[in-house]
Amino acid sequence: MEFDQSGVNALMEITTRPKLVFVRGQGSWLEDHNGKRYLDFIQGWAVNSLGHCPPELVGAMGKQAAQLINPSPAFYNQPSMDLAKRLTGASCFDRVFFANSGAEANEGAIKLARKWGRLNRNGAYKIITFDHSFHGRTLATMSASGKPGWDTIYAPQVDGFPKANLNDLDSVRALIDDKTVAVMLEPVQGEAGVIPASPEFMQALRKLTNELGLLLILDEVQTGMGRTGKLFAYEHSDIVPDIMTLAKGIGGGVPLAALCAREEITCFEPGDQGGTYNGNPLMTAAGIAVFDAITGRGFLDAVNARAAQLSAGLLALSAKWGMKGERGVGLLRALKLDRADGTQIVDTARDWSPEGMLLNSPRPDLLRFMPALNVTEEEIDLMLARLDEVITKVRG
Structure with missing residues (x-):
């Protein structure tokens, strides 16, 4: 050819x-x-x-494509509910919003945290992220990322993402003020060169955010769904995050992502969040096949x-x-x-x-x-x- x-x-x-x-x-x-x-x-x-x-992914998608592909996210569909139940049943989270990419899931996490801050922390909106981090390619997720040079490509950046140093709790503490609502990080910084956050740092970060009433958001786009040897990377640190994002491996190759949150954090109202393809049965059927394989004996x-x-x-x-x-x-x-x-x-x-x-x-x-x-x-x-x-x- x-x-x-x-x-x-x-x-x-x-x-x-x-x-x-x-x-x-x-x-x-x-x-x-x-x-x-x-x-x-x-x-x-x-x-x-x-x-x-x-074969399990090909079979699941072929079967689902012959039944129903996308009835619109304005209606329930069974695969999306079944996958959501699997994710909540296997994690510390209670609610799931499905999206199409890691950037979209992270964008949703940022929105959710900011709305929670408006309702619970007098309009706090800043989310502390980390140097050399990577959270996606939308304007907000590029601003949240600490990838060198990204602060100028599409300047001006979205405001509200001060950068700390991974595994340095004092650098996080120094950035916290009355406008801080959350801390967001990858359990392993992938694009930076596969740099893990230590379990000790993760535990100290969870303790600090709990003490100050801040949210802890984990970007598990690359680390989730078995990549680190556990279903979710946060399990290595024995902590309970408030929000988690998944993508990449959850779809096994097709566009699927998830924004997961604990019940008390979930504050979206009708019209706050959406997406034409989000949670469609074709992609969530693929996600079920992947989930069941990874959680298999x-x-x-x-x-x-x-x-x-x-x-x-x-x-x-x-x-x-x-x-x-x-x-x-x-x-x-x-x-x-x-x-x-x-x-x-x-x-x-x-x-x-x-x-x-x-x-x-x-x-x-x-x-x-x-x-x-x-x-x-x-x-x-x-x-x-x-x-x-x-x-x-x-x-x-």
């Missing part, structure tokens, strides 16, 4: 893409327009929690076993090449390079022959790994062996 340059020219250029077109996928593997296969350890940026085209045990294998393998590579170790939680991990050749490693791995490999380098001196949660022991061994070969080629 020839590469369609006319199709490329019809698309807005919003990222630099290699000249290949993926045409099919199965599990941990993708195939391009030339028939070349790629071992995928990006999985749509932690989106494909069950890999590419998992032994699934998270396997995630933790593969996480230990990946961690040990990355540490071995680090020791061999004189790198700076690895970090992460569950199957969200990073290899800390000793030089800024991450992009070259990614490009070389992708172009490897006869089979390529898809990796991610969110920073020049770091590789991030986000495989399918059901990745096999053999696939992790293969990735580690090929990565060693790629590094050998890149570094001579």
Whole structure:
């Protein structure tokens, strides 16, 4: 199959893409327009929690598409109610609002917190977030993010998001004033380079927000739905947040997100929040299939076993090449390079022959790994062996 340059020219250029077109996928593997296969350890940026085209997801969507796709969010539909019950039954939350993306769920969390502040804290609206955080690409979520340079791209920013330092409680305390309503963070900062918030910091942050009557919002867009080895990352810290957002892995590859809140925080009234596609039965049927797979017997045990294998393998590579170790939680991990050749490693791995490999380098001196949660022991061994070969080629 020839590469369609006319199709490329019809698309807005919003990222630099290699000249290949993926045409099919199965599990941990993708195939391009030339028939070349790629071992995928990006999985749509932690989106494909069950890999590419998992049969349970394909089956659930096919069955639902033949019955009902979108009756409008002005009416109830059974899959949305069934998925909401699963999420509330497995978490500390009581209410769920479904959306289509992590940014949209985070935008909803910001709205909910600000309305709660208007009703309960004399109009408090500021939400403390963190340097190097990533919460989405809407104007409000870009303003909430601490990604370097994002404060100028679409200036002026949305006001009300002072930035603290992760794992530094004093930096949070210093920002709190009478206009503060909440603190919002990722349990593991993904785009920043897979940097976990320590359990001690999370517990201290929960204690501080409780004492001051502030909300604690967790952005679990990347960490939720089994990615860290527990269903939700907040479980590692044994805390109870007030609001949580989910996306990416909850849909297994389709547009689905969730805003979850405890009953006493839920203060939206009719007309405050909505969305044409939100909670439609096609997407929530997919979410049910993903949820039931991840919560199935032994699934998270396997995630933790593969996480230990990946961690040990990355540490071995680090020791061999004189790198700076690895970090992460569950199957969200990073290899800390000793030089800024991450992009070259990614490009070389992708172009490897006869089979390529898809990796991610969110920073020049770091590789991030986000495989399918059901990745096999053999696939992790293969990735580690090929990565060693790629590094050998890149570094001579």
